[in-house]
Structure formats: structure tokens, C-alpha cells
Amino acid sequence: MAIESSGGDGGAPSGGARTKARAEAMRPAGGLPDRLVTVFAVAAGMAVANIYYAHPLLTSIASAFGVGSTAAALVVTASTAGYTVGLALLVPLGDTVNRRRLLVALLLVTAVGQAASAAAPTVTALIVLSGLMAVTAVGAPLLVAFAAALARPEQRGRVTGRMLSGVLLGVLLARTGAGLLAQWTGSWRSVFAVAAVGMLVLAALLWRLLPDLEPAERLGYFTLLRSVASVVAQEPLLRLRCLYGFLTFASFSVFWTSAAFLLAEPPYAYGEALIGAFGLLGAAGALAARFMGPLVDRGRDRLASTLLYVANLAAWGLLALDGGHLLVCLVLGVLLLDFGVQGAQVTNLGVLYRLRPEARSRITMAYMSAYFLGGAAGSALSGVVHSAAGWAGVCAAGGGLAALVLVLWAVEQARTPRP
DSSP: OOOOOSOOOTTSOOHHHHHHHHHHHTSOTTOOOHHHHHHHHHHHHHHHHTTTTTGGGHHHHHHHHTOOHHHHHHHHHHHHHHHHHHHHHTGGGGGTSOHHHHHHHHHHHHHHHHHHHHTOSSHHHHHHHHHHHHHTOOHHHHHHHHHHHHSOGGGHHHHHHHHHHHHHHHHHHHHHHHHHHHHHHTOTHHHHHHHHHHHHHHHHHHHHHSOOOOOSSOOOHHHHHHHHHHHHHHOHHHHHHHHHHHHHHHHHHHHHHHHHHHHHSTTTOOOHHHHHHHHHHHHHHHHHHTTHHHHHHTTOHHHHHHHHHHHHHHHHHHHHHGGGOOHHHHHHHHHHHHHHHHHHHHHHHHHHTTTOGGGHHHHHHHHHHHHHHHHHHHHHHHHHHHHHHHHHHHHHHHHHHHHHHHHHHHHHHHHSOOO
């Protein structure tokens, strides 16, 4: 692929200016219609759900293969790690190839991976297949960046909020749907089979509905990957928000990876359907967080971030009280945790999308790679601390991560002059 020059002669616009002008020209005259935002958000939720279907099924998977909770949790860790690889290697292509074609191709390969997971003969095979499937299940960040590129500047925070609500709803409702389907059919394998069919249907719909737009600039693949590193190196705000995203999602994953084990044990002793239903609680918190987008649009991202990081830490205080099996504390903790994490995601990306309009896929890739790498680390940590120290260890790990985010944020605010 040709690489566009960044230079110019005389009074000619620079390559960067021409690229930005082409990016602006691709935007629909009236901005992104609400109907299409809804399509984008639903599709993003369905795409990201692929790496979360296993969460309420871990006890069933452990029982089916005769393994412990630590081994079963590796299914989640592998899928999150695979997703991170996909973010690093595939998402940057959204800035340099036709996004509609890329998205449809990835969904078709994901469908094959889910079908293979449904037939996994051993837990090792399931772990490997889950990781490989997740590499191509990166439609959500591509759709988020696509929607941001099509939105007008004044609607971008709101659109990003709706998109990320769709993503987190996909994360949470994946658990609900997986739990209900597994209990209804009596088999965890049915969940992955249905997911494969869902990806085929989604691929067909997106092929019909998404705009068929060529990229604003074309870079060679390895040049593109180097440009991601360059963007990260040149933008200290991006590095900082990546760190916050890593720690926040790690804390989130610490809870949700071990939640299935907590709820399956006495005194709850819930089945897969009830375990999955806890995703509905998180969905309520995620929906509430969409209102952070307008705050970011009004330049109140400092206030939003402070409130959200405090909410994350407070959530872990409530979840720790569930060591005494207080269901109300568990419910309130889930609501607050998911509100805080989703709101932080909306705020972080809303801030970052102001940096470079022509590089939103690369910014998304850098941030989401850090975000889901944190998720993989949190999932792995959760399985270890749950086996070693039970629910108290889970709360100590998750709460410690949430506290670290708040401390780092406070230090940054103390060093940053007020505008």
C-alpha cells in the first residue's frame, strides 16, 4: 500500500492536513443518524460478547472436564489475552482498509472459532480455541472508532457513550444469555454453537447496513503498527489513560471471573441461569454510565473521572461486605462497579478522541489493548486469589487495584494546573 507523504511544498497543505480534510469529508452531512448509532452499538455488543459467554459456565466446564476453578478460569484468561492480540494486530487496520469488509471478514472467522469451541474435546483444547477465537472477535473497537469518525464533533461524546454502553451491555448480557441457554439446554456447548450462528447473522446484517467507505489514508501494515507506537510515544495523555483503563478493567475482571464461583457456592448455590442473571444488574449500571458522555462534551471530564474512580472503590467496599453473605451489598456493589467501569471507559475515550481525528482506530487500539490486557491480568489474578484466599482475597485484589487508580488520579490532578 502507498504511504502518504507528510510533507508539502510552498503553500500546499501538509499530508496530515489533507488526511484530516478527507476524514472530515467522509462524515455524513447531518452527522451519524440515531438509527445507525443503534445498529453500531448492538453490533459492538454482540461482537464483544463472544469473549464473555464462558463466565457463568465456568463451574459447568470445570465439572465436565474434571478440573478445578483455576484451570477453568484459564478459558476466560485465554479469551481475554487473545482479544488483546487481536487489538494489537488487527484493529489498527481500521485506519487503512475498508472497515465494512474488515468487520465482516472478522465476524465470519469468529463464527468458525465459536463452532470449534462448541466441539472442544478437552479443557486444554477449549482454552486454546477460546484464545484463537478471541483474536478475531475485535469488531467492537473497530465499530467504536468507525462511529466516532462518522459523528459530528459536538455529538461525538454522546455517540461514544452509546457505543460503549452497547459494548458493556454485550459484556454483561452475554453472561445472562449464556447462563439461561446453558440451563435450558443442559449443555454449556450449546452457548458456543448459538454464538457461531449469531456471528453469521451479524456479518450478513452489517454487510447490508454499514457505509462502504474507503479509509482517509493508506499505510503499509508494518508502517501502520509503527505509527501506533509513535502515537503512544507522542501523546502522554494517551499513555496515562491507558494505565487507568488497564487498572480499572483489571479490577472489573477480578470480580466477574470469580463471581460465578461465589454464587455457585453455599449459601447462594445458584444455577447457571441465576448466575447469568447478575449480568442484568451490571447492565443497569452500564446504562446509567452513558450519561457521562455529555459531561465529557461539556469539558467536565475531570469531574466525571473523579466521581467514577471513587465509585469503583466504593463498590469494592460493598462487595467485601458480602463476605458475610449480604445479598443487598452484592447487588449494590455490582451496580456501582459496572457504573464506575463503564463511565470511566466513556470518559477516557471521549478525552482521547480529541487528540487526532485521523488516527482514531490507532488510538482505540492502544487504549483498548491496555484495557483488555488489564482484563486478562485481572482474570488470571482472580482465579489465583480465589483458590488461595476465597472471596476475601478477591475483594482485596480488586479493591487494591481500584484504590491504586484513585491514588494515581489524585497525583495527576495535583500536578496538573487548572485551566
